[in-house]
Amino acid sequence: VPAVAEPTVRRLSRYLQAVEDALRSGDRTVSSGDLARLADTTAAQVRKDLSQFGSFGTRGVGYDARMLRDQLRNILGLKRAWQVVIVGAGKIGAALAQYPGFAEHGFHVAAVFDCDPAKVGNRWGRLTVCDVTELEARLRTVRPDIAVLAVPSPAAQGILDRLADAGVRAVLNFASAPLRPPPGVEVRHVNMAHELEALSFSLTRQG
Amino acid sequence: VPAVAEPTVRRLSRYLQAVEDALRSGDRTVSSGDLARLADTTAAQVRKDLSQFGSFGTRGVGYDARMLRDQLRNILGLKRAWQVVIVGAGKIGAALAQYPGFAEHGFHVAAVFDCDPAKVGNRWGRLTVCDVTELEARLRTVRPDIAVLAVPSPAAQGILDRLADAGVRAVLNFASAPLRPPPGVEVRHVNMAHELEALSFSLTRQG
DNA sequence: ATCTGTGAACCGGTTCACAGCC
DNA sequence: GGCTGTGAACCGGTTCACAGAT
Numbered sequence: 001v002p003a004v005a006e007p008t009v010r011r012l013s014r015y016l017q018a019v020e021d022a023l024r025s026g027d028r029t030v031s032s033g034d035l036a037r038l039a040d041t042t043a044a045q046v047r048k049d050l051s052q053f054g055s056f057g058t059r060g061v062g063y064d065a066r067m068l069r070d071q072l073r074n075i076l077g078l079k080r081a082w083q084v085v086i087v088g089a090g091k092i093g094a095a096l097a098q099y100p101g102f103a104e105h106g107f108h109v110a111a112v113f114d115c116d117p118a119k120v121g122n123r124w125g126r127l128t129v130c131d132v133t134e135l136e137a138r139l140r141t142v143r144p145d146i147a148v149l150a151v152p153s154p155a156a157q158g159i160l161d162r163l164a165d166a167g168v169r170a171v172l173n174f175a176s177a178p179l180r181p182p183p184g185v186e187v188r189h190v191n192m193a194h195e196l197e198a199l200s201f202s203l204t205r206q207g
Numbered sequence: 208v209p210a211v212a213e214p215t216v217r218r219l220s221r222y223l224q225a226v227e228d229a230l231r232s233g234d235r236t237v238s239s240g241d242l243a244r245l246a247d248t249t250a251a252q253v254r255k256d257l258s259q260f261g262s263f264g265t266r267g268v269g270y271d272a273r274m275l276r277d278q279l280r281n282i283l284g285l286k287r288a289w290q291v292v293i294v295g296a297g298k299i300g301a302a303l304a305q306y307p308g309f310a311e312h313g314f315h316v317a318a319v320f321d322c323d324p325a326k327v328g329n330r331w332g333r334l335t336v337c338d339v340t341e342l343e344a345r346l347r348t349v350r351p352d353i354a355v356l357a358v359p360s361p362a363a364q365g366i367l368d369r370l371a372d373a374g375v376r377a378v379l380n381f382a383s384a385p386l387r388p389p390p391g392v393e394v395r396h397v398n399m400a401h402e403l404e405a406l407s408f409s410l411t412r413q414g
Numbered sequence: 415a416t417c418t419g420t421g422a423a424c425c426g427g428t429t430c431a432c433a434g435c436c
Numbered sequence: 437g438g439c440t441g442t443g444a445a446c447c448g449g450t451t452c453a454c455a456g457a458t
Contacts, residue, residue: 005427009408013401017385031439038385043439044429051441059440060436076404077411091302098298101383101400146406170406172399176308178224178245186409188402192379193308194220195395196291197283199353199377201216202393204284212449238417250417251451258419266418266457 008049014039016072023065031062081106087159088150089114089129092174096148097124110142139166146170153177215256221246223279230272238269288313290349294366295357296321296336299381303355304331317349346373353377360384
């Protein structure tokens with residue numbers, strides 16, 4: 001299987017959402033045109049993307065919705081549950097910890113860390129906030145696949161390096177610092193400031 | 208000025224962050240190579256991007272850091288303050304409302320709305336949560352440029368349409384619904400589930 | 415010597431168009 | 437008739453390479 005372009009991965013995730021919507025609406029079959037409308041792209045793009053992974057459709061008919069959902073889940077690696085830890089128990093960390101989307105998509109939040117003594121020991125539902133000094137020790141038993149970085153920017157690189165040393169290979173970063181990912185670690189960034197600035201840019205150009 | 212590609216806008220935002228970092232470090236001048244390193248791209252890309260908006264550098268020297276920061280702020284439309292309203296006073300809305308990055312980048316949160324009677328009237332620092340039934344009335348006086356959508360997915364499209372009718376032309380959406388933006392309204396999406404699924408995909412492929 | 419600005423070449427993601435199958 | 441799968445054409449963003457300026 002050849003390398004897959006990043007935009008393609010993003011679209012696959014939207015197709016999954018689209019086909020799940022279609023299933024909820026009671027559709028048993030979806031066409032590339034349907035998916036394109038729901039995922040805001042073109043029918044040809046949908047077919048090209050899916051064809052990278054196999055021939056899932058039936059000519060003249062479309063895709064069986066349930067089968068396509070399973071295939072997309074499989075492609076995206078969602079057949080198994082992933083263990084997630086959250087580092088940083090501030091407002092963002094708290095919002096994420098109880099974000100229902102984690103569980104819905106098979107991501108299990110196994111631990112939360114912070115360095116603030118006022119927060120350490122607090123109970124968040126079934127979770128207890130751990131001291132970040134115990135990070136390495138706890139990670140040896142939790143063995144998380146993914147870490148969410150929700151710490152202040154100056155602390156982000158240090159925590160990232162510790163996570164990488166502990167074997168974490170995928171990180172979702174909410175800090176606005178430009179991180180240098182250790183080899184073998186994939187970091188994705190969610191940066192509010194960049195999104196707002198992009199909106200500011202487009203408002204400035206057309207208005 | 209020709210149309211600007213979306214990836215370019217994202218990079219401009221990173222260049223601004225980079226040059227602000229450089230200024231904090233005391234640098235008076237930055238080269239395209241410096242910016243490339245800080246923004247995780249190439250020197251040629253930096254120069255190409257900036258050249259779309261003018262000739263800001265000095266050959267043999269680089270870019271004056273303060274001047275480049277001002278130019279980037281200008282290009283991104285950050286010379287003025289933007290009025291922002293947040294719709295949805297749940298955990299995400301709350302985290303956003305007190306996110307310091309808003310103020311730091313010149314985005315002023317002017318109002319927060321929710322439909323839950325238990326939340327309406329709550330004070331969040333200088334803000335009071337308003338009932339969403341008062342949305343149109345309040346927007347006539349606030350006249351926001353940007354709205355942040357932090358409501359449950361099923362409510363998102365309805366609120367978006369009301370915001371558009373009220374004259375909002377830029378929306379940052381945190382709901383995971385595939386929204387149909389009314390004409391003239393730019394919607395940007397922040398979708399945790401998609402980011403996690405992209406990480407899941409890459410873990411599955413290389414591991 | 416160093417670093418910018420930019421036309422030209424390159425490359426890969428997107429779109430097209432049609433053959434293949436129901 | 438309708439819809440998928442896919443090679444080919446297209447297109448635009450990225451990279452290259454070098455002239456130009458200090």
